Amino acid sequence: MPGLDGTGLIFRAFLEKTPACFAPSVVPLPQEGAMDYVALAERLAPEVERASAGTASVLLGESFAGPLALHIAARLPQTIRAVILAVTFVEPPSWRGFRRLVHHALFTLRPPGFGFRLALAGRHATRALLADVQAARRVASTRAMADRLRVVLGVDARQALRDCRVPILALHGSRDRLVPPRAARAMARARGDVEHVTFDGPHLLLQTKPGECWGAIEDFVKRRTAL
DSSP: OOOTTOSOGGGHHHHHTOOTTOOOOOOOOOSSSOOSHHHHHHHHHHHHHHHHTTSOEEEEEETTHHHHHHHHHHHOTTTEEEEEEESOOSSOSSOGGGGGGOOGGGGGSOOOHHHHIIIIIOTTOOHHHHHHHHHHHHHSOHHHHHHHHHHHTTOOOHHHHHHOOSOEEEEEETTOSSSOTHHHHHHHHHOTTOEEEEESOOSOHHHHSHHHHHHHHHHHHHHHOOO
16 A cells, blocks of 8 residues: 555556565555545455455555554454555654644645655656656645645554554665654564564665565565465
8 A cells, every 4th residue: 555645656666576476456545535544444444355356465554554554454354464564653753743734735846856856765766766756746636645644743553553463564764764763663662573674775665675675575474474
């Protein structure tokens, strides 16, 4: 499941590196309606189950969708056998007070290429990734993105993390400018058996380090599940 834009369009580079043993499906987030995690989990759990096509599956939640993956896994205990938390959090990654400043007009601004590279993808972002992000921004609802950002800045998914009954792998980027290292520490305090892997990469870790991320996921799934 994708991050703040909710479209899944920026997963292209990651999906292109999929190992033969996986058959991934992207479940986009809705662009209208309630954006809190409980409401989204209720709405999306049936879609995740349909995407699994009756087979046991691994659920990946990127950034905004990390806590959502935990809530959905709790609803689908017979389907979800492991959760991958990619560059995400269980507590707000920034000051909660920023919620008051979030407005949908913020997402109508087109970020400059250099600013995007610095904040999300690092200095070596490809033209293809920049194009994917721009396409996602055109499709995504600015109001939905603002609503999701307000949810992020008020999140407390620590109990959802503790209650998750399946193995969990957390992927982090050491140069992530949006989700700081304290996010990993908060996860570790809430639940000690989460496996953590950190790569030398930015917030768009799956897109810029797809092979490395898939390697960690494949190793984790082989060791920790019966899939």
